[in-house]
Amino acid sequence: MITIDQIKEAKKNLENVVQETPLSKAPILSEIFNSEIYLKKDNLQLTGSFKLRGAYNRIANLSQEKRNKGVVAASAGNHAQGVAYAASKFGCEATIFMPEATPLTKVSGVKSYGANVVLHGENFDEAYAAAMKFKEENNVEFIHPFADDDVIAGQGTISLEILNEIPDLKQIIVPIGGGGLISGIAIAAKSINPDIKIIGVVASGARGMKESYKAHMPIDSASVRTIADGIAVRDVNPKLLDIILDYVDHIVEVTDNEIANAILFLLEKHKLVVEGAGAAATAAIMHEKIEIEDSKVCAIVSGGNIDVTMLSQIIEKGLVKSYRKLNLIVTLMDKPGALMNLTNIFTECSTNIVQIDFDRNSVKLEFGEAYVTIALETKGEEHQKLIKEKLKEKGYRFKQI
Template identity: 75%
Template sequence: MITLKDIKDAKEKLEGIILKTPLTYAPFLSEELNSNVFLKKENLQLTGSFKIRGAFNKVASLDEETRNIGIVAASAGNHAQGIAYAGNYFGCDATIFMPEATPLTKVSGVKQYGANVVLTGQNYDEAYAAAIKFCEENNKTFIHAFANDKVIAGQGTIGLEIIEQIEDLEVLVIPIGGGGLIAGAAVAAKSINPNIKIIGVVASGARGMKDSFEARLPIDSTSVKTIADGIAVKVVTPKLLEYALEYVDEVVEVEEHEIANAILFLLEKHKLVVEGAGAVSVAALMHKRIDIENSKVCAIISGGNIDVTMLSQIIEKGLVKSYRKMNLMVTLIDKPGSLMHLTSIFQSSDANIVQIDYDRSSIKLEFGEAYLTVSLETKGEEHQKVIRENLKQNGYRFKQI
């Protein structure tokens, strides 16, 4: 296993390359949870994720001849950008294998550093298999996203920074995919302060490490499906499980809707753009998966490379769920003035129309009727009740969608 010295050596290699990202107090979470909660904002890191730490440390450790032959990686996106950046920095050829469903923002982020991108497979593990085969056929060096000592040591520099930035830390909450981040950060933190409690967080759609941690032996997931694509790892690496069993106190899981809630919360309340994998630590705190009352807590926000389409969907669903948006399908009599009468009801209810669609051709309609699908900006649950009541009093047939 790596040591604190390995992590300190990695820190020296990363001087002048990475950012010492901010660690700031989170007032809304702290008040709600009756604790002092801090956020380590690796979403603001160069390349938008902590992954550049381990990737650069590993590439920097290679001799020039090896680098000149070329480096290869498999990644859902963030490790890929770190390898691409390091390849560009050292002037070596980099080829990255990524799952076919990788968000465009992550693919573009890799290409901007001049790396070759190969989209293949349904998940990380299938992209990984293709990358290994490519390395064997072309005699290139494969750099694993998490199961590599130099990579783990690089990720561990986050733990060093956190200990430097906050005194008397009691709980450190860390996302888990493959386990490289939690392994490195936990070694750093507990080597300095053995009393720090390390909590890992997995997504419910990729819970291999949690199952393995509880069983104390590697148990691969039969499938992975989660909006937290950065931690969607199917195969549990025995080496990383050893780190977890040695240094991690507890592993918890969060549901998909809880991850989405955390993304929206961080965007709205903390003005942070965070990807699914980066939000799981906050999701675990928000939904009280961890007992942290009266504690000094740090949650690592591991990355911010979220696809804007996904972000748009999360915002849309969040507005509906919080009663700030209301979608209705109303049945109208298809004659002049019907639409004006309906919109006057919305106006009198103080609801703003943001989108409207008129359908008079559906086979479900009676002759002389039309469907109106409308989206409204609303001011909460009570406001929506008023709108529904006004529609009923005016004899409209409708359903909320």
């Protein structure tokens, strides 16, 4: 069993390498939920994720002989960057197996630290199997992303930092993938304060650990599909499940839409770039999955390595959902002045056009008609209602997309 002494020893190994990341109050969430809500911003860690803590501690504890042979790892991205960075610091060769769909920003990050990257499989578990085969064939040390005592101890250093600043904290909310992060945090936190509550958060598209926690036995997910690639783990490790059953008070789940809302909220309100897994704990608070009123709570923002394409999609959908963008297809008579008459309506409504496109060739159109696809900046739900009413008054046929 991992002890608080091992976690304290890990903290010594990480000195002068890992940053003690900011722990800041979230004023908007605190006001909404009448609580003191804090964010532990490990998205601002070197390599952009908490994973550096465990990976560095593991390699620091290897013998020089084993380092000389090299290391191998499997990861959806953040552990890979942690291993690559740590290996570069110790001068050992690292080979990282990553799922083929891993975001480019994470692949590039791993390569930037000098590691060899092999893209293999549709998910973490398939990449893991390939990495284990490589380990056996090449006699190198495997650096497990979560089911390893040194890795778990490294992740547990987050609790030491949090409780050093806020010793009377009531709850810590932690995203769960494989379970290494929450295990380390829970062991450290409960050792310091047995009354503190540790709440885990899984993605609805990767809920194996939640089902296993409920059943008190490992239940692997049939499939995994979530925008939170950092916690998209299919198989449940029995050792980690035992720790979680002993130390974790409750596990909840959040949907991809809820995670996306949290990503946009953290970006807009807190100026934090956060990936899906990193936003899961905040999503659980925002969408009231946890009882927190009149409490003092810390949400772990575990990583910030989000693909720019994914971020742009989340922003776009968020603008539409919050009535700040309106996308329409309007049917026009294809004749001079028709477009000007349409845009005059938008001018009257003080609406800015951000994109416009024409289609004269659709088989659904009558001859002499055109579709105009138009994107508008709007100022809320009432503003959008006004625009639609004006279009109807002028006899336009349109639909919202």
